[in-house]
Amino acid sequence: MNGTARGDFSEIPKLDVSALYGTDEGAIADTAAEMRGHLERTGFLYVVGHPITSAQIEAVRTMGKRFFALSEDEKAKIQINKNFRGYLKFAGSTIVTSSVEQVSKPNQSESVFFMHEVAEDDPGAVAGLPLQGPNQWPDAEVLPGFRDTIEAYVEAMTVLGRKMASAISISLGLPADSLNRYFEDPTTFLRLLHYPPQPPEDGLFGSAPHTDYGFITLLAQDDVGGLEVLNKNGDWVAAPPIPGAFVMNVGDILARWSNDLFVSTPHRVINSSGRERYSQPFFFDPSMDETIKVLEPCIGPDGQEKYEPILYRDYLMERIDKNYHYRKKAAAEAT
Ligand SMILES: O=C(O)CCC(=O)C(=O)O
Numbered sequence: 001m002n003g004t005a006r007g008d009f010s011e012i013p014k015l016d017v018s019a020l021y022g023t024d025e026g027a028i029a030d031t032a033a034e035m036r037g038h039l040e041r042t043g044f045l046y047v048v049g050h051p052i053t054s055a056q057i058e059a060v061r062t063m064g065k066r067f068f069a070l071s072e073d074e075k076a077k078i079q080i081n082k083n084f085r086g087y088l089k090f091a092g093s094t095i096v097t098s099s100v101e102q103v104s105k106p107n108q109s110e111s112v113f114f115m116h117e118v119a120e121d122d123p124g125a126v127a128g129l130p131l132q133g134p135n136q137w138p139d140a141e142v143l144p145g146f147r148d149t150i151e152a153y154v155e156a157m158t159v160l161g162r163k164m165a166s167a168i169s170i171s172l173g174l175p176a177d178s179l180n181r182y183f184e185d186p187t188t189f190l191r192l193l194h195y196p197p198q199p200p201e202d203g204l205f206g207s208a209p210h211t212d213y214g215f216i217t218l219l220a221q222d223d224v225g226g227l228e229v230l231n232k233n234g235d236w237v238a239a240p241p242i243p244g245a246f247v248m249n250v251g252d253i254l255a256r257w258s259n260d261l262f263v264s265t266p267h268r269v270i271n272s273s274g275r276e277r278y279s280q281p282f283f284f285d286p287s288m289d290e291t292i293k294v295l296e297p298c299i300g301p302d303g304q305e306k307y308e309p310i311l312y313r314d315y316l317m318e319r320i321d322k323n324y325h326y327r328k329k330a331a332a333e334a335t
């Protein structure tokens with residue numbers, strides 16, 4: 001696709017990925033090719049035809065609603081920690097790395113993060129590697145079934161994430177398994193978000209314009225709406241909810257990995273519905289100790305690699321440190 005098509009869209013395309021779960025190689029290749037077109041043009045697509053049931057998606061949403069309905073004291077028991085796991089209170093994050101506009105007002109949301117599980121006695125955790133440690137869970141007596149529901153969902157989403165990585169490989173003319181090693185111990189974040197209704201106000205967002213850091217994001221949203229995606233004309237294109245579908249988007253490390261073949265598109269949330277909105281993005285990223293170097297098929301005839309290789313851990317830490325109040329504070333205290 002030539003550069004002029006990048007960002008040229010007025011709606012978010014839909015892709016049926018059922019072929020990726022089968023063995024028909026022709027159908028897999030067709031799906032991968034279609035996906036590639038979307039990743040180049042919009043960087044966003046609806047994923048349908050996956051095997052994750054609406055009931056399973058809904059079960060996670062219900063757990064999120066129950067969690068956010070707890071008292072501030074109860075939620076604060078699992079306040080977000082240095083390993084980036086736990087509860088981020090309302091208005092706890094401001095996006096300062098946004099390339100889209102200068103953002104000053106905090107996001108009008110509260111959220112809770114669960115990452116890939118790392119045992120306390122894991123060598124990485126013992127060595128104090130960043131972001132390596134156990135999750136923080138709400139008290140099982142307060143929220144029975146919470147942990148099981150989240151873990152089952154993360155497992156299913158990880159399978160879907162790997163299918164997408166494989167499709168991306170195929171779309172670039174690489175063997176289906178060529179990216180597997182990057183996702184053996186994937187860095188994953190499941191973020192449960194709650195956006196209370198917000199007043200219309202200049203510069204006030206549920207989620208301020210931003211791009212995602214990682215490889216891909218697979219988002220399930222409730223029926224409220226409010227997610228918008230920026231096209232090349234500067235229009236904010238709505239990404240309204242489609243029952244059972246995930247909104248998938250390219251993150252910055254995939255854009256970088258692909259030498260900017262794929263586009264990490266800015267997006268934002270404004271919850272002007274008058275209702276509570278709940279969403280659950282799953283961020284599927286490479287292993288912390290993998291080095292991300294421009295993929296061979298993405299190097300053009302000029303041989304130019306626009307980006308230096310980078311260790312995913314270093315990349316991620318830099319991005320995270322810039323974005324969150326609590327980490328900025330911790331970083332300041334450490335100096
Ligand atoms: O809640 C949404 O619809 C989008 C959330 C989002 O963009 C993010 O958490 O990165």
Ligand SMILES: [Fe+2]
Pocket residue numbers: 210211212217267
């Ligand atoms: Fe996002």
